[in-house]
Amino acid sequence: MSSYPRLMPAEPRMFTAQVVRTERISPSFQRVTIASAELAEFDWRGLDHWFRLFFPLAPDAGFRLPAVEGRLWWKSYLAIPDEQRPHCSNYTVAGYRRLGDHAELDIDVVLHWHDDRLTGVAAWSVAARPGGPVAILDQGVLFDPPRDTTGYLLVADESGLPAIRGILRDLPPDAVGTAIIEVPASGDVTGVQAPDGVTVHWVPRDETGELVGARALRALEEVATPAASSYAFVVGESSLATQGRRTLHQAGLPKERITFSGFWKA
Numbered sequence: 001m002s003s004y005p006r007l008m009p010a011e012p013r014m015f016t017a018q019v020v021r022t023e024r025i026s027p028s029f030q031r032v033t034i035a036s037a038e039l040a041e042f043d044w045r046g047l048d049h050w051f052r053l054f055f056p057l058a059p060d061a062g063f064r065l066p067a068v069e070g071r072l073w074w075k076s077y078l079a080i081p082d083e084q085r086p087h088c089s090n091y092t093v094a095g096y097r098r099l100g101d102h103a104e105l106d107i108d109v110v111l112h113w114h115d116d117r118l119t120g121v122a123a124w125s126v127a128a129r130p131g132g133p134v135a136i137l138d139q140g141v142l143f144d145p146p147r148d149t150t151g152y153l154l155v156a157d158e159s160g161l162p163a164i165r166g167i168l169r170d171l172p173p174d175a176v177g178t179a180i181i182e183v184p185a186s187g188d189v190t191g192v193q194a195p196d197g198v199t200v201h202w203v204p205r206d207e208t209g210e211l212v213g214a215r216a217l218r219a220l221e222e223v224a225t226p227a228a229s230s231y232a233f234v235v236g237e238s239s240l241a242t243q244g245r246r247t248l249h250q251a252g253l254p255k256e257r258i259t260f261s262g263f264w265k266a
């Protein structure tokens with residue numbers, strides 16, 4: 001992730017907001033919508049625009065945010081006492097709407113259960129109530145195709161679905177390529193807005209017990225060898241990102257034409 005700082009804002013801005021609503025949009029996704037007047041100034045760039053999400057871990061913990069100086073904020077975050085330090089993890093803008101003097105932003109959170117329990121952001125997303133405080137730190141986009149790109153190859157598991165959906169929506173109408181999207185269940189397959197020339201392959205795991213990313217990698221091996229002038233974007237579980245990159249590089253795609261990022265680690 002940090003190896004692609006080019007499109008990251010030099011002075012990332014922190015925006016505070018409140019939860020407006022939360023709803024289950026498919027078996028494995030909870031959509032949390034947040035809003036505020038400050039968010040109307042968010043410079044949404046579409047594509048896979050992502051941010052650091054902060055929220056208080058307990059209702060009585062208060063909401064202390066790190067100071068942000070240029071791109072530096074982590075030290076200040078760690079300096080917040082444990083019991084007051086907000087949760088922080090990375091999410092993608094799933095939707096953004098300016099509505100007069102305020103704006104709404106959607107966050108599509110993967111629900112992953114461990115020992116039948118939701119933890120972390122997944123637990124927060126389901127329990128969130130209107131008025132709950134949140135903040136987001138703008139991080140810009142990762143998607144960075146070279147100007148001479150002739151075709152696109154997009155690969156992700158469910159954690160990268162919001163990113164791939166945004167990229168497909170914002171690609172030029174004459175773009176050509178392939179998108180491979182692995183999701184936990186067939187019920188997570190939804191319509192996506194994409195250029196006519198981009199084929200979208202959904203690969204649901206559907207309780208096959210396969211490791212996350214295995215199906216997406218198989219689908220990637222089956223697609224035609226990418227032209228050397230293609231650009232690939234491979235994100236999701238860390239092995240999917242690294243093995244996907246290796247597969248593409250062995251198939252002849254130069255490393256500098258592949259953006260890959262481990263979004264989480266199994």
Ligand SMILES: Cc1cc2nc3c(=O)[nH]c(=O)nc-3n(C[C@H](O)[C@H](O)[C@H](O)COP(=O)(O)OP(=O)(O)OC[C@H]3O[C@@H](n4cnc5c(N)ncnc54)[C@H](O)[C@@H]3O)c2cc1C
Nearest residue numbers: 050089090091092108109110112120121159162263264265
């Ligand atoms: C640029 C970027 C954009 C991202 N956008 C999104 C997004 O829009 N929506 C989204 O849901 N995620 C997204 N992610 C992934 C998200 O940041 C991670 O899943 C993160 O670990 C969730 O934080 P957590 O605190 O809930 O879990 P953690 O505390 O990090 O992990 C707790 C446990 O959950 C497991 N875990 C974490 N994520 C998953 C998962 N997806 N599936 C199964 N097990 C998991 C971990 O292995 C660990 O065992 C993005 C990541 C990056 C880097």
